[in-house]
Amino acid sequence: MTGRRLWPLGNRELMLKKGDAFEQDTFRHEQYLVLEEKGKRILISGCAHNGILNILDRYRELYGSDPDAVISGFHMSRKPHYSQADLELVRQTGEELRRLPVRFYTGHCTGEIPYRILKDIMGEQLSYVQAAGKSDMGMAVSSWYLAFCRRSSQLLLFRNGYLFVK
Template sequence: MDFSHEQSLIISEKGKQILVAGCSHTGIINIKNKAEEIVNNKISYIVAGFHLYNPVSRKVESNTLIQEIAERLKDNSTYYYTFHCTGKKAFYKMKEVLSERLTYLSTGSEIEI
């Protein structure tokens, strides 16, 4: 998969692997998998948009796709912090699956890892 237009940052500190990505145009699962391949370890925290909502067209991805992504992200103990391009509808749908492991960030939000 070509990630040349994506910008992501992996921080490894105190035994934790933190992935910071943009809007995940190539798919959050693809980006997560590539990051885990690079660090040869599971990612502990991901801060990224999931690109499930287009604010210009107001188009939201299908419930089926949102559910599938949430189920695939549930496969380990990673915590997720997401924002605008995930969209509120997709966020709440994914929150049903990921529970406390998914948090929505907005301007001015702070997280402590």
């Protein structure tokens, strides 16, 4: 993943220690999961530190189309406040996501203020996923259940009584 299109500004503050120095984290260690069932594809990401648009660009390179649904944080949360540049990046990202034929499910690391902005732009195309519970994705993943274990920081997927751990 090399793109940095509309990359959340807070991610520029995340560093890796190399020897005695710190350098920008490239997030090359991050992984993404694609579930396919009944002709539908669901892209699952964690906090999307590489930027959700960049992840979707790479998905299109690999699959030649957009996923039907995306479950991912957008890592736009900022403390203690949001700059105008942060808020504009959120709006631009929302405008790009709105043009896609994709349902989005996001969570805590998107941030409350960015979520409200994105929801205003994207409407019913965007939903908030709680920390645990049954997915409301209807036919897209009708037999999948999703939960996030805060203690182990693992995404847990359940299907037909089987547990899948990411």
